[in-house]
Amino acid sequence: MKIIHYLEAEARKYPSDQAKEATGRVVIGQSDGAEKFCMRVFEIGKGGMTGLHAHDWEHEVFVHSGKGAVRRGETWIPLSAGSVVFIQGNEEHQLKNTGDSPFVFVCVIPSGAPEL
Amino acid sequence: MKIIHYLEAEARKYPSDQAKEATGRVVIGQSDGAEKFCMRVFEIGKGGMTGLHAHDWEHEVFVHSGKGAVRRGETWIPLSAGSVVFIQGNEEHQLKNTGDSPFVFVCVIPSGAPEL
Numbered sequence: 047m048k049i050i051h052y053l054e055a056e057a058r059k060y061p062s063d064q065a066k067e068a069t070g071r072v073v074i075g076q077s078d079g080a081e082k083f084c085m086r087v088f089e090i091g092k093g094g095m096t097g098l099h100a101h102d103w104e105h106e107v108f109v110h111s112g113k114g115a116v117r118r119g120e121t122w123i124p125l126s127a128g129s130v131v132f133i134q135g136n137e138e139h140q141l142k143n144t145g146d147s148p149f150v151f152v153c154v155i156p157s158g159a160p161e162l
Numbered sequence: 163m164k165i166i167h168y169l170e171a172e173a174r175k176y177p178s179d180q181a182k183e184a185t186g187r188v189v190i191g192q193s194d195g196a197e198k199f200c201m202r203v204f205e206i207g208k209g210g211m212t213g214l215h216a217h218d219w220e221h222e223v224f225v226h227s228g229k230g231a232v233r234r235g236e237t238w239i240p241l242s243a244g245s246v247v248f249i250q251g252n253e254e255h256q257l258k259n260t261g262d263s264p265f266v267f268v269c270v271i272p273s274g275a276p277e278l
Contacts, residue, residue, distance in 0.1 A: 047234045047255070048248040049241070052224070074222045074248040082272045083199040085222045085246065106190045106201045108168070108268050110226060110244070118163045125165070128226070130201065132164040132190040139163070152224050154270050156198045 048078050052087040058162055060088065060096065067091025067148075072161045083154050084161050090114070090149045095142030103159040105139070107131040108152040113145030125151075164194050168203040174278055176204065176212065183207025183264075188277045199270050200277050206230070206265045211258030219275040221255070223247040224268040229261030241267075 052073050060068035067090075074085040087110070090096070098117065107116075109129040115122040116131050117140040124144070125131070133139045143149035155161075168189050176184035183206075190201040203226070206212070214233065223232075225245040231238040232247050233256040240260070241247070249255045259265035271277075 047232070047250065047253055048246075049232060049234070049239050050246050051242075052244050052246050055246075073224075073246040078248050079250060080220065080222065080248060082220070083222065083270060085224065085248075085270065087224075087246075104196065104198070106196065106199065106270065108189075108201065108203075108224065108226070110224070116163070116165060118165070123165050126167075128168050130164075130166050130168050130171075130189040130203075132194050132196060132201075134163070134195060137163055152268060154199060154201065154222065 048074065064095050064097060065090060066094035068094050070162045075161045076157065081157055083156050086153050086162065088151055088153060090143045092143055092146055096140055098138060098140040100136055100138040102135045103156050104135045105133040106154040110150040110152060112143060112147050112149035114141055114143050114149040116141050180211050180213060181206060182210035184210050186278045191277045192273065197273055199272050202269050202278060204267055204269060206259040208259055208262055212256055214254060214256040216252055216254040218251045219272050220251045221249040222270040226266040226268060228259060228263050228265035230257055230259050230265040232257050
């Protein structure tokens with residue numbers, strides 16, 4: 047059994063110019079023996095966003111804290127603590143911070159996809 | 163893309179006498195087209211706990227709010243907002259609320275396991 051606080055996991059800079067002060071952490075992954083799916087935690091700073099992109103694997107997202115939005119087509123849908131987003135494979139998506147504090151969310155992906 | 167607040171998902175009573183005022187919600191599951199893993203959100207009331215049990219599938223847990231603990235062997239390890247727990251398949255486990263407010267956590271399981 048692995049028990050940590052997510053802040054103990056190594057923070058890596060999110061690879062996007064738009065993602066201000068953004069970090070990603072693999073909190074449960076292949077190196078822990080997690081063979082089927084991988085849990086990451088992302089923090090996006092004030093004014094930041096992820097890149098608009100799509101890929102063939104799905105995302106299961108849970109918003110932990112802060113305020114943000116997710117882009118669905120041409121519309122931005124507001125998100126806050128307790129929001130849940132299921133992004134299917136090949137579905138275009140983008141998340142952004144719309145508040146003053148970090149926007150923190152969990153994002154689970156299947157094994158085989160890049161962990162970060 | 164499915165976007166909800168976890169409180170919008172149907173709450174089912176957690177099937178344990180020890181789990182006071184406890185509920186479980188499937189927030190992303192097979193009915194949404196999630197074919198590889200399933201996200202649930204659990205709330206355990208003050209003084210409540212899950213049953214001590216083991217099964218052959220893994221859990222990836224993220225603590226959203228409240229205070230609690232997870233049993234690892236004979237020891238209870240404290241958990242709070244932002245804690246992460248990876249419970250391997252066949253590993254005995256139990257979670258409890260050690261605070262005054264609901265203990266709320268996300269728990270992801272592989273497809274094939276009972277969603278609730």
